[in-house]
Amino acid sequence: MATHPISIDSAGGEYMETVLVIAWAMKSGDPVKTGDLLVTVETAKAATEIEADRDGWLAEIFFAEGQEAPVGAVLGTIADAKPMAGQPASVGPATAAAAAANPRELVADEASSSIRPPGSRAVASPLARRLAASAGLDLATISGSGPHGRIKKRDIDAALAARTNEHDDAGQRTPTAVQTSPVAAPALARQTAPVVLIHGFGSDRSVWRQVVPLLQSGIDTISLDLPGHGTESARPASSIEEIAFLLSDRLEEMGVGNAHLVGHSLGGAAALALARLGRLAVRSVTLLAPGGLGPEINASFIAGLARATTVQALQPWLTVMVGDPAALPSGYAQAALRQMEKAGNRDAIAAMAESLFPDGTQGFDLAGALGELAVPTRLIWGRLDRVIPAAHAARAPGFTAVHLLDGVGHVPQIEAPVLTARLITETVRSAG
Amino acid sequence: MAMMRYAEALNAALREEMQADPSVFVFGEDIGRYGGVFKVTKGLMEEFGETRVRDTPISEQALTAMAVTAAMTGTRPVLEIMYADFVPLTLDALVNQASIYNYIWNGQVKMPFVLRTQGGGGAGAGAQHSKSLDSMLAHIPGIKVVAPSTPADAKGMLKAAIRDDQPVVFLEHKLLYNTRGEVPEGDVTVPLGKAATLREGSDISIFATSKMVVEALKAADLLAADGVSAEIVDLRSLRPLDVNAIVASIAKTHHAVVVNEGWRFCGYAAELSATIMDHAFDELDAPVARVTLPDMPIPYSEPLETAMLPSAEKxxxxxxKTLK
Incomplete structure (x- = not known):
């Protein structure tokens, strides 16, 4: 629903930094006609009345009576449609919603800060952005106390404290909501370790569709989208470490403290980087044609995949991906392309290709991470792999079981789903 | 521990290294008979003779080339360039020889020389004798650039620099030579490339080298009176830079001020700011602030010079401002 700011720009306060809100003429949810008196504020010389510039409903009140508001701040909003009872009219500030219910309960220090008009970009420090994202806070609901209204860490802390108090008062405290520390995650860890499946470059989690139902019953699976891929297109990553951090954050959010890792290609490298990170208790590792075990990678394939905009352009590259083109499910190219066309996906993937595979070389070496694993480890590689050479399997340490599949190319999970599922099941079971 | 002046600590380091290793020798303008303009090499000629302690003509360009060839052929020369303002004369040997020979000859050549020099303002020495050209030197890959702030680090790092197989530019400051501090006795080296946290704090990190560390410590006292807890990190080495120490401090305080006595544009403070954003962007709660010399020549007039130089108050x- 569209809302319109009630501003004090025209309130004659140019020579002042703040104005004092004297009285609101109506309450949140009341209908408004153009020219109606909305609010009276005290400016340099006199009380000034602010009138409605349109018809609608008074939706939100950001500055309660008795509070000072900076000149230029938005005092409240008018909505085009009647707000639902008990709800703010828009994705508006939570505190403002509380204020609307009882304006006098607004926290005092909010007076000196400004809340942006709905829809404008929040100005926040990088730290504040990160903290808000990990706590699930919408920056649009937070007022910034820094220069030019910049949201700083202290504002996030205040918002989190307010939220905790709210929950306490309501007797429905949810500890997960305010946790930002990874240290707390193990307490929430699941009892049984799930199998976490990580797809490869340019793909998405649906690539495991055939394998998952073939796993032995009782095995839980979580298929993750890599950063920059699938549902995560908004958050690309530029290094294998960053991928590992982001995946690890997501698993922690899900309460996954220990897991069996299965990774394909770039996802295999990600699995190794994730294991090396040490934030997750890894029970076993199954790698399908993983990256990170040698410098070679088929640069034309990566570039072709990232660049293709038509089925005709994509099809030859998909043919390179498999040992036998007949193994590709019909419509695979269309589906892959559809995925790529989703907002942001193509840009995210192209950017990742550039930083992860500079000059057509794998920009990371995870042989060391593989060598450090102390859990059952299995390597599966198609002998006909034309994307990453199966010869890289020769770098596997002695404790790793290596399976080289005849007639299979780069994607065993599509080309040999039954065998792949069996090998994943055996790895998971052997870990106990 | 012994209480020593910064210049005495450097003198002790040179003496000890020359005693321990006959391949170490020192040379430069007025460093022998006169003992150096700042008396860092005082008494060395008497002790080690005119072969290992050489007075040279005024030709920084030839002297640096001499350091390069002497280092390549098995000695460990320590060259003194009287003022950092004369560093531009040494640059060809640094940029086109010292920094790259190891690379172009596939590691067959070592380059174990130290170029000592002193810079900085505050002494009324005018536009040709007051500059800090750290940035120009730290820009060159293949050489190390260090700038200790205390007598203990001056001694320990000069010893480490002499033993280092890479060229090391050792930056001193004319106003530090008379500062005093405790110096551990005996053969104690301080590693190059490691920062030191001189004062712990929780609100803001201040990164500096050389004389600016002294100003930063004074600033921390002023800030304490303002109710701000400042952490002072003495980077000690400009290159290699102790990025881990920087990131660790910012992860604690989320605010940073970087201080450098050199010019602002393309300066070392800019490099530090960019490094912080490369490695700790998501830890920052405010933009990184730079405190530097303005992009102008340094005036001879004392009030004007004082107005220009970075200081505790600045x-x-x-x-x-960063904490607002």
């Missing part, structure tokens, strides 16, 4: 102002 660091304090920058810190308070």
């Amino acid at each position: 660091i304090r102002t920058a810190a308070l």
Whole structure:
């Protein structure tokens, strides 16, 4: 629903930094006609009345009576449609919603800060952005106390404290909501370790569709989208470490403290980087044609995949991906392309290709991470792999079981789903 | 521990290294008979003779080339360039020889020489004798650039620099030579490339080298009176840079002021700011603030020079602004 700011720009306060809100003429949810008196504020010389510039409903009140508001701040909003009872009219500030219910309960220090008009970009420090994202806070609901209204860490802390108090008062405290520390995650860890499946470059989690139902019953699976891929297109990553951090954050959010890792290609490298990170208790590792075990990678394939905009352009590259083109499910190219066309996906993937595979070389070496694993480890590689050479399997340490599949190319999970599922099941079971 | 002046600590380091290793020798303008303009090489000629302690003509370009060839052929020369303002004369040997020979000859050549020099303002020495050209030197890959702030680090790092197989530019400051501090006795080296946290704090990190560390410590006192807890990190080495120490401090305070006595544009403070954004962007709660010399020549007039130089008060102002 569209809302319109009630501003004090025209309130004659140019020579002042703040104005004092004297009285609101109506309450949140009341209908408004153009020219109606909305609010009276005290400016340099006199009380000034602010009138409605349109018809609608008074939706939100950001500055309660008795509070000072900076000149230029938005005092409240008018909505085009009647707000639902008990709800703010828009994705508006939570505190403002509380204020609307009882304006006098607004926290005092909010007076000196400004809340942006709905829809404008929040100005926040990088730290504040990160903290808000990990706590699930919408920056649009937070007022910034820094220069030019910049949201700083202290504002996030205040918002989190307010939220905790709210929950306490309501007797429905949810500890997960305010946790930002990874240290707390193990307490929430699941009892049984799930199998976490990580797809490869340019793909998405649906690539495991055939394998998952073939796993032995009782095995839980979580298929993750890599950063920059699938549902995560908004958050690309530029290094294998960053991928590992982001995946690890997501698993922690899900309460996954220990897991069996299965990774394909770039996802295999990600699995190794994730294991090396040490934030997750890894029970076993199954790698399908993983990256990170040698410098070679088929640069034309990566570039072709990232660049293709038509089925005709994509099809030859998909043919390179498999040992036998007949193994590709019909419509695979269309589906892959559809995925790529989703907002942001193509840009995210192209950017990742550039930083992860500079000059057509794998920009990371995870042989060391593989060598450090102390859990059952299995390597599966198609002998006909034309994307990453199966010869890289020769770098596997002695404790790793290596399976080289005849007639299979780069994607065993599509080309040999039954065998792949069996090998994943055996790895998971052997870990106990 | 012994209480020593910064210049005495450097002198002790040179003496000890020359005693321990006959391949170490020192040379430069007025460093022998006269003992150096700042008396860092005082008494060395008497002790080690005119072969290992050489007075040279005024030709920084030839002297640096001499250091390069002497280092390549198995000695460990320590060259003194009287003022950092004369460093541009040494640059060809640094940029086109010292920094790259190891690379172009596939590691067959070592380059174990030290170029000592002193810079900085505050002594009324005018536009040709007051500059800090750290940035120009730290820009060159293949050489190390260090700038200790205390007598203990001056001694320990000069010993480490002499033993290092890479060229090391050792930056001193004319106003530090008379500062005093405790120096551990005996053969103690301080590793190059490691920062030192001189004062712990929780609100803001201040990164500096050389004389600017002294100003930063004064600023921390001023800030304490303002109710701000400042952490002072003495980077000690400009290159290699102790990025881990920087990131660790910012992860604690989330605010940073970087201080450098050199010019602002393309300066070392800019490099530090960019490094912080490369490695700790998501830890920052405010933009990184730079405190530097303005992009102008340094005036001879004392009030004008004072107005230009980075100072404790300017660091304090920058810190308070960053914390707003």
